[in-house]
Amino acid sequence: MFTALRTTTLLGMLAAGIPALVYGQATNPVALPQGQTSEKTAAVQDSGSPHPPVLDAQHRPITAGGFVKTGPIVFEDISEKAGLTHWTHKMGTPSKSYLVETKGSGVGLIDYDHSGWLSIYVVNGSTVDALTGKATPPHAALFRNNHDGTFTDVAAKAGVTNDRWGTGVAIADSDNDGWPDIFVSNVGKNRLYHNNHDGTFTDVAEKAGVQLGNWSSSATWGDYDGDGRLDLFVAGYIHWDWNNPPDSRESAGNNAFCTFRGESVACGPRGLKGEPDHLFHNNGDGTFTDVSEKAGVDDKPGYYGLGAVFVDINNDGKVDLLVGNDSTPNYMYLNKGDGTFEDVSYASGFALNEAGRETASMGIAVGDYQNNGQLAIFDTTFSDDYKPFYRNEGDGNLTDISYQLGIAEVSVPFLSWGDAFIDYDNDGWKDLLMADGHVYPEADKYDWGTSWAERPMLFHNLEGKKFEAVPAVEGTGLADVIAGRGMAVGDLFNDGKIDAVINVMDGHPVLLRNVNPDHNHWLELKLAGGPKSPRDAVGATVYVTANGMKQRGDVISGGSYLSTSDPRPHFGIGQATTVDAIEVHWPSGKLEHFTVAGVDRIVTITEGTGK
Amino acid sequence: MKKTILLALVLLLSCSIATAQKSTWRQATDAELASLLPARASVEKEHIETELRTASGIVDSKGRFIAGVVLLTAGYSADGKYSHYLLVQFPIRIGGVALKPGEYVFGWTLAAGGDDLSVHFHDAATGTPVGNADAHRIAGTTRVESLHIWPPGDKPLIQIGRFGIPYEMGEE
Numbered sequence: 142m143f144t145a146l147r148t149t150t151l152l153g154m155l156a157a158g159i160p161a162l163v164y165g166q167a168t169n170p171v172a173l174p175q176g177q178t179s180e181k182t183a184a185v186q187d188s189g190s191p192h193p194p195v196l197d198a199q200h201r202p203i204t205a206g207g208f209v210k211t212g213p214i215v216f217e218d219i220s221e222k223a224g225l226t227h228w229t230h231k232m233g234t235p236s237k238s239y240l241v242e243t244k245g246s247g248v249g250l251i252d253y254d255h256s257g258w259l260s261i262y263v264v265n266g267s268t269v270d271a272l273t274g275k276a277t278p279p280h281a282a283l284f285r286n287n288h289d290g291t292f293t294d295v296a297a298k299a300g301v302t303n304d305r306w307g308t309g310v311a312i313a314d315s316d317n318d319g320w321p322d323i324f325v326s327n328v329g330k331n332r333l334y335h336n337n338h339d340g341t342f343t344d345v346a347e348k349a350g351v352q353l354g355n356w357s358s359s360a361t362w363g364d365y366d367g368d369g370r371l372d373l374f375v376a377g378y379i380h381w382d383w384n385n386p387p388d389s390r391e392s393a394g395n396n397a398f399c400t401f402r403g404e405s406v407a408c409g410p411r412g413l414k415g416e417p418d419h420l421f422h423n424n425g426d427g428t429f430t431d432v433s434e435k436a437g438v439d440d441k442p443g444y445y446g447l448g449a450v451f452v453d454i455n456n457d458g459k460v461d462l463l464v465g466n467d468s469t470p471n472y473m474y475l476n477k478g479d480g481t482f483e484d485v486s487y488a489s490g491f492a493l494n495e496a497g498r499e500t501a502s503m504g505i506a507v508g509d510y511q512n513n514g515q516l517a518i519f520d521t522t523f524s525d526d527y528k529p530f531y532r533n534e535g536d537g538n539l540t541d542i543s544y545q546l547g548i549a550e551v552s553v554p555f556l557s558w559g560d561a562f563i564d565y566d567n568d569g570w571k572d573l574l575m576a577d578g579h580v581y582p583e584a585d586k587y588d589w590g591t592s593w594a595e596r597p598m599l600f601h602n603l604e605g606k607k608f609e610a611v612p613a614v615e616g617t618g619l620a621d622v623i624a625g626r627g628m629a630v631g632d633l634f635n636d637g638k639i640d641a642v643i644n645v646m647d648g649h650p651v652l653l654r655n656v657n658p659d660h661n662h663w664l665e666l667k668l669a670g671g672p673k674s675p676r677d678a679v680g681a682t683v684y685v686t687a688n689g690m691k692q693r694g695d696v697i698s699g700g701s702y703l704s705t706s707d708p709r710p711h712f713g714i715g716q717a718t719t720v721d722a723i724e725v726h727w728p729s730g731k732l733e734h735f736t737v738a739g740v741d742r743i744v745t746i747t748e749g750t751g752k
Numbered sequence: 753m754k755k756t757i758l759l760a761l762v763l764l765l766s767c768s769i770a771t772a773q774k775s776t777w778r779q780a781t782d783a784e785l786a787s788l789l790p791a792r793a794s795v796e797k798e799h800i801e802t803e804l805r806t807a808s809g810i811v812d813s814k815g816r817f818i819a820g821v822v823l824l825t826a827g828y829s830a831d832g833k834y835s836h837y838l839l840v841q842f843p844i845r846i847g848g849v850a851l852k853p854g855e856y857v858f859g860w861t862l863a864a865g866g867d868d869l870s871v872h873f874h875d876a877a878t879g880t881p882v883g884n885a886d887a888h889r890i891a892g893t894t895r896v897e898s899l900h901i902w903p904p905g906d907k908p909l910i911q912i913g914r915f916g917i918p919y920e921m922g923e924e
Contacts, residue, residue, distance in 0.1 A: 191832055397801060402828045411801075411826055442805070490896045490914070496869060497898045497913030498835070499803075499822075525832075540914075544866040663793060664859060 172323055175504030180634050190404055192346045192525055192589025195554055204524075204554050204577065204595040205622045207614045215565055215599060216618030216641070216653035222285070225261075226649040231279040232306075234265025235647065236582065238389040238619070240302070240409040241328055241356070241381055242266075242467065243580040244447075245558065245626025245646045246743045247303060247703025249310035250633070251321050253299070253342055257743075258286040258401050259633050259707060261642050262323060263650050264307040271304075272329075272383065278304040281325070282650075286633065305329045308378075309703035313362035314677040316427065326357035326703070328574030347420075350429050356381045356416045361699025363460040364675050364728050365436070365453025366480050370423040371675045371698075374438070375418030376446030376464055387413055402589055410467050415443030418464060435744070437474065437482045438462060444469035448505040450700035453682060455537040457537055458730055460680045463491065465502030465520055475537055485537060491518065494529045495541035501526065504628075508562025508571045509693035511605035516695070519548075521557035521575055521702065524584075524591040528552040528575070530553045530608075543698060547607045548573070548600060554578065554591045555598060557703040559628025563639040567661035567713025570602040576643045576702075594622045596642065597653070618653035625651075625733050631707025636662035637741055639711055644704075662740040664720055665709045668696055671748030673729035678748070680728035687740075688717035714740060725751065777903045777921070780809040780819060789821050793837040795857050796879045800829040802837060806898035809839075816841040820910075822898050823857065830879070834859045836899055836912070837876065843922030846910060847885025849873050856882065862908065869915045881893065887915035 197206035220226050246264035253260055261284040280302035284292035296302045300352040306328040306445025315322045320336035330352040334342035338419035346352045358380045362371040387408045393399030398412030416699035418440040421429035433439035440446065448465030455461060459476040466472065470492035474482035486492035494500050494687035501523035507516045515533035522528050527549035531539035543549035555577045577595035584593050599619055600608035613619040624646035633640045645651055664685060681696045694710025714720065723735040725746060733751030737744050780788075785807040792799040797865025820838040823829070834857040841853050854895040855876040860869040869887040874880060881898040892912065900911040 191828055198878050397829060398826075399822070400754065401826075411824060487897065488895045493896050493898060493913065494864065495896065496915065497896060497911075499898070501826075542866070544862065544864075644913070 148506055163494070192553055192590060194217055194588055200589050201591045202554060207613060208615045208620050210615055211688065212614040212668070213612055213657070214617050215655065215657045217619050217652060217659045218618045219290070220649060220652045221439065221655045222290070223652050224293065225652055228263070228294055229279075229647070229649055230263070230265055232646060232708040233268060236390075237407055237580070238391060239386060240379065240407045240413070241386075242408045243407055243646075244308065244378070245578075245703070246307050246560075246644050247309045247359070247627030247701075247705075248629040248642045248644045248650065249312045249705040250631040250707050251312045251323065251705075252357070253283070253336060254285070254487060255286070255320070256286065258288050258635060259631050260284055260286045261292060261629075261633070261650070261652075262301065262310055262312070263642070263644055264310050264325060264703070265303065267304075269383075272306065280304055281307055290634065293298045297338070300344075301325075301334050302333055303327070305332070305674045308357060309359045310705055311360035311362055311373070311699045312568040312705040312708075313679050313698040315371055315373070315423065316677065317364065317370065317676040319676055324351070324360050324362070326360050328356045330354050331357055331375065345427065349427060351375070351421050353419060358447050359449040359699060360702050361449045361451045361462075361697075362679055363462070363698070364680050365420070365451065365460055365462070365476055365482075366439075367478075367728070367730070368425075369670075369673045369675060369729065370425050371679055372423045372448055373421040373429060374462060375419045375421070377418050377440065378445050378447060378448040378467070380414040380416045401581060401583070402587065404583055404587055408582055410445040415440070415445050415469075417441075417443060418446050418449075419467075430556070432480070436480060437484060438472070440472070442469070442706075444472070447503050448700070448702055450505050450507060450697060451680065452507050452516060452695055452700070453680070454507070454518075454533065455535075456514065458726060460653075460728075461537070463505050463507070463518065465505045467503070468499060469522070471502050473537065479496040489537050490539040490541065490604055491531060492609045494527075497499045498525060500529060501557045501590060504560040505700050506560040506562050506573065506576070507695070507697070507700065510562060510571045510573075510602055510613065511691050512569070512692050513605075514691070515694055516693070519560055519562070519573060521560045522552055524556040524579060524589070526553065528557055537675055543588070547609060551610050552598065553596055553715065556591065557598070559643065559704055561628065561630040561641070561701055561706055563630050563641070564711065564713040565599065565655055566657050566659045567603070567637065567663045567715065568659070569688055569692060569712070569713050569715050570604055571609060572597070572602045573600040574630065574641060576625060576628040576630070578624035578646060581703060591600055592622070594624045596620055596622050597625060597641075618651070621651055621653075622653055624648060627703040628701055629704040629706045632665060632709070632711060635710075635743060637665065640706075646698045655674060662714045662717055664712045664714060664737065664740055666694070666723070667709050667745045668725065669745060669747040670727060671729060671731070673731075674727045676746055677708060678728065682726040684722075684724040685720060685722045686722040687712070687714040709743065761795045770821065773824055776812045776894070776906060779903050780811045780817060782807070784811060784817075785809055785819055785821075788819055789837070789839065793821075793823060793835070793857070793876065794855070795823070795830050795834060795876050798829050799836075800824065800837075803898070808897070808899045808901045810901050810903050818842060818844055818901055820899050820901060834874065838873075843924070845922055846873070846919040847871070847887070847917040849883035849885045851882065869912060871912070871917060883921055885917050887912055887917040890914055890916045
């Protein structure tokens with residue numbers, strides 16, 4: 142039975158540029174229908190049941206192996222020489238007996254000092270000892286960009302150490318003063334760090350009314366009501382009671398919600414009470430009002446929210462809201478333009494994967510991978526499950542085409558988190574990057590075909606028709622085997638190449654510098670909104686025409702997993718040396734056209750100065 | 753001549769059955785499904801939690817149900833090979849698989865190209881295979897459902913995700 146399965150997957154891996162693999166004996170073999178022919182068996186791609194482990198030639202799970210000695214070098218891990226390795230993320234204990242210890246934290250990219258260079262904010266977790274005052278709390282890091290390839294942690298000086306059980310970060314100019322602020326979500330009270338314009342921040346969350354107090358996860362900024370001020374959505378995960386936590390892995394007995402493949406693991410999320418989501422309307426006076434229920438996004442069922450992003454998914458000029466839920470249906474809310482949203486989760490196809498199964502959604506990436514003006518959605522999920530890729534058919538109708546694109550099968554053994562569409566080779570087609578790592582340390586103990594630490598995955602976009610896994614060349618960033626969680630992408634060195642920063646569970650952050658040896662041209666746009674738009678233009682959509690293609694970029698705060706990427710839309714334009722047209726759809730509703738002289742540059746575009 | 757008469761009789765019978773189906777079966781309500789379906793389904797030697805919000809079913813005028821619900825196999829109960837529990841209180845033929853009244857479970861595999869699911873039905877108590885049926889991608893843009901058993905008078909279809917298997921009611 143497995144001969145055919147091996148052949149199919151082997152061919153898939155070979156097509157994906159991954160070297161020869163061998164398969165271990167499945168602990169729980171896939172059960173195929175009786176009487177199925179070998180030909181039909183060969184056609185099977187997914188069964189919803191435990192998959193046979195995929196091992197590399199050294200008998201490592203493919204998630205921690207499968208390296209090649211030579212091949213294209215896309216990312217160099219420069220974490221150490223950049224100065225990021227002196228700081229360590231910490232979340233609970235290594236045994237990860239409780240779910241709260243497993244989910245990790247996010248990364249935010251921010252030009253907090255108006256230097257024109259992105260710095261890196263890395264959220265930290267905490268420990269029970271720190272929460273109870275028995276130990277110094279782990280602190281978040283603000284790695285200031287020194288403009289020379291190195292970074293210096295200035296979190297303490299800047300006043301953004303958080304010192305709570307940190308989860309996510311969403312960065313935007315919340316008060317339209319021209320300086321980016323930092324929202325930090327926590328298991329506990331959240332922070333809203335207001336930028337003081339002098340390299341320091343002040344936590345104004347309490348006054349703003351956005352503290353909440355239980356398990357907040359991803360957050361996203363967006364002007365949902367078109368009043369020119371950014372509103373804040375905060376996804377809720379589990380209602381966590383530190384004084385009365387659920388069973389630990391060790392005390393759970395035979396609770397089905399505390400097992401994976403028959404082995405005891407941290408309990409949840411199933412069986413635990415969900416924490417509701419919150420939408421905060423920006424009142425424009427430093428305070429916010431919780432309008433979740435009125436707006437129709439209050440998550441009455443208490444689904445386990447992990448990913449969130451405001452973005453215009455149906456091209457009507459208003460930001461819509463996507464929420465990725467763990468082990469429960471995802472939400473897609475379309476903005477009705479009257480301060481409320483329509484829940485089209487099921488009708489759109491986003492709630493479930495194409496076979497109707499709820500997924501353990503973690504991160505959400507949005508991007509126009511076909512250059513047709515429609516934003517696709519990529520959703521990272523658990524191991525033993527493929528990662529859905531929802532093509533946007535227009536008007537918010539989605540079709541999960543992960544298998545057709547060549548992403549699904551390869552992604553099955555991985556447990557994936559942060560994700561983003563990036564054009565890593567500046568060929569004009571948006572590629573796909575994701576950070577991976579398991580929640581269960583037991584993954585290294587049992588023959589599950591996956592691992593606690595996993596390598597990131599990069600898929601090259603073949604002109605909008607297929608995606609091809611980029612091989613993990615030994616010694617490069619794609620061969621880093623890490624417990625990845627949150628991930629942000631952006632041009633950290635202002636060289637037109639998109640880099641990535643991954644927050645690693647209980648480890649140091651990993652900075653993957655893009656060193657792809659292409660000589661393609663590029664353009665990046667820093668947008669400044671006018672009086673009727675958010676000042677940082679979050680929610681704007683840009684179309685750039687060059688090299689015979691019209692590409693779309695969006696200004697987004699949030700998305701991925703617990704993270705915020707570079708706010709500057711980036712466009713690879715291949716061998717083109719001119720840009721034919723730039724079209725900006727501002728959040729105010731204004732449409733303007735701009736021109737730029739030359740390429741390979743970062744250009745600031747201000748609302749009201751175009752045609 | 754005999755063949756013509758026979759064909760006419762078959763057509764008449766089919767119409768009668770179709771009319772009967774249309775008139776007697778309706779979509780079951782959430783409350784009916786909640787009282788009918790188990791919170792934990794007995795599957796082989798296990799009791800697997802069910803996800804009631806995914807329940808769907810039909811009921812006839814005599815209170816007989818065809819109803820199903822998603823099984824929570826995240827912990828890989830029963831090796832995760834079943835995705836749904838199905839309660840049958842009236843004979844039904846699903847994509848060629850005849851099911852007598854009883855309790856069943858089914859799972860599926862996605863075929864290459866992603867246009868079909870191969871759905872395998874089993875007796876819930878023993879896990880004994882009952883048969884396989886193909887679910888095909890439903891044409892056009894369709895609301896994706898965990899499970900939707902459509903009433904026969906509407907469209908005799910069992911929908912899983914964006915895939916559907918036609919069914920027909922049997923005889924008592």
